[in-house]
Amino acid sequence: MEQKGLILKGDICYSLSKDCIATKENAYLVSVDGIVKGVFEELPEAYQNFPLEDFTGKLIVPGLVDLHIHAPQYPFRGIGMDLELLDWLDCHAFLEEAKYQDPEYAKEAYGIFAEAMKRGATTRVCMFGTLHVPATLTLMDAMEETGLISYVGKVNMDRNSPDSLRERDGEASMVATKEWLSETEGRYQRTHPILTPRFIPSCTNELMEGLKEIQSAYGLPVQSHLSENFGEIQWVKELCPEAEFYGDAYDRFGLFGKEVPTIMAHCVHSTEEEIRRMKENRVFVAHCPQSNMNLSSGAAPVRQYLEEGLLVGLGSDVAGGVHTSIFRAMAEAIQVSKLRWRMKDDQQKALTVEEAFFMGTKGGGAFFGKVGSFEPGFEMDAVVLEESFHRVPGKHSLRERLERMIYLAEDRDVLEKYVKGKKIKKS
Ligand code: GUN
Ligand code: FE
Numbered sequence: 001m002e003q004k005g006l007i008l009k010g011d012i013c014y015s016l017s018k019d020c021i022a023t024k025e026n027a028y029l030v031s032v033d034g035i036v037k038g039v040f041e042e043l044p045e046a047y048q049n050f051p052l053e054d055f056t057g058k059l060i061v062p063g064l065v066d067l068h069i070h071a072p073q074y075p076f077r078g079i080g081m082d083l084e085l086l087d088w089l090d091c092h093a094f095l096e097e098a099k100y101q102d103p104e105y106a107k108e109a110y111g112i113f114a115e116a117m118k119r120g121a122t123t124r125v126c127m128f129g130t131l132h133v134p135a136t137l138t139l140m141d142a143m144e145e146t147g148l149i150s151y152v153g154k155v156n157m158d159r160n161s162p163d164s165l166r167e168r169d170g171e172a173s174m175v176a177t178k179e180w181l182s183e184t185e186g187r188y189q190r191t192h193p194i195l196t197p198r199f200i201p202s203c204t205n206e207l208m209e210g211l212k213e214i215q216s217a218y219g220l221p222v223q224s225h226l227s228e229n230f231g232e233i234q235w236v237k238e239l240c241p242e243a244e245f246y247g248d249a250y251d252r253f254g255l256f257g258k259e260v261p262t263i264m265a266h267c268v269h270s271t272e273e274e275i276r277r278m279k280e281n282r283v284f285v286a287h288c289p290q291s292n293m294n295l296s297s298g299a300a301p302v303r304q305y306l307e308e309g310l311l312v313g314l315g316s317d318v319a320g321g322v323h324t325s326i327f328r329a330m331a332e333a334i335q336v337s338k339l340r341w342r343m344k345d346d347q348q349k350a351l352t353v354e355e356a357f358f359m360g361t362k363g364g365g366a367f368f369g370k371v372g373s374f375e376p377g378f379e380m381d382a383v384v385l386e387e388s389f390h391r392v393p394g395k396h397s398l399r400e401r402l403e404r405m406i407y408l409a410e411d412r413d414v415l416e417k418y419v420k421g422k423k424i425k426k427s
Pocket of ligand 2: 070225317320
């Protein structure tokens, strides 16, 4: 088969590590069949005949990665923000999610959500749906259409929520999950199922055991929530007195990393034991700074996670977070870490632009494989940014332009978006 080459020309920035951003002005990003060959200041002879898309003077960065978002919560963004997690779930999230029982509502709401995902700079995303099988398939259909690559979870929940949003028992939840999985088989190219026990308070032991069986049989990854809020953590202690710590309540069922790729959202109040287990088990932390502010959850010790070598990415956590932008999540991760440093722990310095950019690209991208950078061998997800809305006199360095866009970028600034080497339509 003929190889499909592509060159993007522009001012290119990408993360090499949490401490280093590569910046190459007027450079060529070369890919073949969606895989990066390299970023070159002079175009090598071998690539001279490849089609070239000329974005001279524009900023090109890797597509952003959102490791944690609730698609069904998009309609109530910005509402109920004076509550903490458990009351917010009862008064807003559960009531909204119950509406997805209605296929018409699901179709309309997920259509709007998918449009929003298309507009922004995100190219990879891990999301929660609701417990409803038809609605979750509707969400997956809508995400497939966007051209983004996503993991989507039918949520499992069989306790501690209203009748309108609770599965009868573990058995019923398993039957529904298997039905959902069989419907997804062969249906999608870029939309993948991920097992999604909502959080420990929502899942009986019977359900967790069942999910482990399904996980093993289908080889699925897992996403859930961990140590987000003090009330939640206390409740988990009461519900699972046998667990050594919150994360252990997942690990006891084999749903906490090791051979199971796992994302745990938040990890704001993880104990040293929990942090050690996350590291040993290679669990991904989805840091969601805006949600952690809105729901007064706290400020996660992200500097510690990065320095100890945990796997960390960013999440918008809509609708705990109100914005889908991972550029915003980068800026907020830095801002929250500054307050944390000043007010809570002066031993843990604030995060840097390098670290925030890393988490929102290569750090979270690692969940998807070699994703989130332009180093050779990485899948070519790229975003071309238009800076003209932020016009200023004089000239800034490329590093300064990137930092500025982390703080200022909006969806309208996304000029083009490529996923695995393919240009995707923005609307
Ligand atoms: N924990 C359990 N469910 C949720 C949710 O929907 N959002 C957040 N932020 N935390 C949760
Ligand atoms: Fe969440």
